[in-house]
Amino acid sequence: MLFQVLDANRDCVGYFARNKINSTTELPPQGSTWEYSAHLGSGKYEIARIYANGATITDVCPEHMKADWEKIKETLKSCLKAFNTANLSLKDNCFYDVLPEYFLYQYLEAKNQVTKHVLENIEKPENYDHMFNLVRMLGDISSRHLNVDIQPIKHLLSSVKGINFHKTLRSSNWVCDYNPWGTVTGRLSTKPNSFPILTMGKEFRPCIKPTNDWLFELDLMLLNFVFFWLSQEKSSLKTIFTTSTLKESLIIRSLVMKPKQKRLLGFILRVKTQS
Numbered sequence: 647m648l649f650q651v652l653d654a655n656r657d658c659v660g661y662f663a664r665n666k667i668n669s670t671t672e673l674p675p676q677g678s679t680w681e682y683s684a685h686l687g688s689g690k691y692e693i694a695r696i697y698a699n700g701a702t703i704t705d706v707c708p709e710h711m712k713a714d715w716e717k718i719k720e721t722l723k724s725c726l727k728a729f730n731t732a733n734l735s736l737k738d739n740c741f742y743d744v745l746p747e748y749f750l751y752q753y754l755e756a757k758n759q760v761t762k763h764v765l766e767n768i769e770k771p772e773n774y775d776h777m778f779n780l781v782r783m784l785g786d787i788s789s790r791h792l793n794v795d796i797q798p799i800k801h802l803l804s805s806v807k808g809i810n811f812h813k814t815l816r817s818s819n820w821v822c823d824y825n826p827w828g829t830v831t832g833r834l835s836t837k838p839n840s841f842p843i844l845t846m847g848k849e850f851r852p853c854i855k856p857t858n859d860w861l862f863e864l865d866l867m868l869l870n871f872v873f874f875w876l877s878q879e880k881s882s883l884k885t886i887f888t889t890s891t892l893k894e895s896l897i898i899r900s901l902v903m904k905p906k907q908k909r910l911l912g913f914i915l916r917v918k919t920q921s
Contacts, residue, residue: 647677648758654683656789658740661685662754667742680761682781684789694764696777700827703756708763711756718753725749780826784834788823790857792841798852811850814842
């Protein structure tokens with residue numbers, strides 16, 4: 647069953663399917679949709695954007711739909727610009743309540759058609775289950791608001807760097823909204839308007855207060871290489887180290903590692919080679 651969730655906002659319920667809007671909290675227990683939403687819960691779904699490796703609807707839109715989709719995009723941009731001018735927040739209002747009904751149907755039906763096209767023409771990724779769980783986890787993280795207090799860093803806000811950080815705080819949402827497809831290496835990045843959790847300077851970190859008792863941070867440098875190393879058979883270890891690029895990468899990274907980190911990495915590698 648093809649369907650689209652009407653709004654990602656937890657307080658806004660309903661879905662679009664078979665050219666009809668269903669205003670209910672009970673979504674289909676299974677089916678196909680474009681993007682993951684927290685409303686989906688633990689059902690079994692085919693998420694077209696995971697098939698498309700994070701591509702946008704514009705990227706995967708079929709040729710015969712491109713002209714119509716561009717018109718829909720322009721109308722949507724105009725609506726969003728009007729909302730901004732009128733100081734109408736989509737955090738406090740449901741998306742489907744503020745759009746013209748005829749346009750809402752056009753937009754949702756177009757998403758259905760693109761979803762169908764992707765699922766029929768792109769092979770299901772081998773890591774689909776992993777990506778589905780990752781997207782679901784990141785969705786849960788993005789629903790948790792950060793406890794931000796600028797008092798501990800107030801003395802830093804008069805510098806140029808501090809002024810820029812304070813400006814970012816005022817313009818961003820205080821949630822960590824990660825993008826699982828934002829980098830070619832597979833590392834997470836953040837979406838526009840997300841709290842700058844990955845790029846904020848260390849001196850500004852005290853502004854984030856724990857919601858409960860503690861904030862726990864792990865900085866595991868070179869962990870991706872260690873996991874790769876540990877996953878290899880002993881017979882292939884020599885082959886790994888014959889790659890000059892990997893040698894150089896390890897040497898460069900080891901120059902900035904602390905002595906304890908170097909000893910830990912050395913211990914892990916010795917254990918692996920002796921096993």
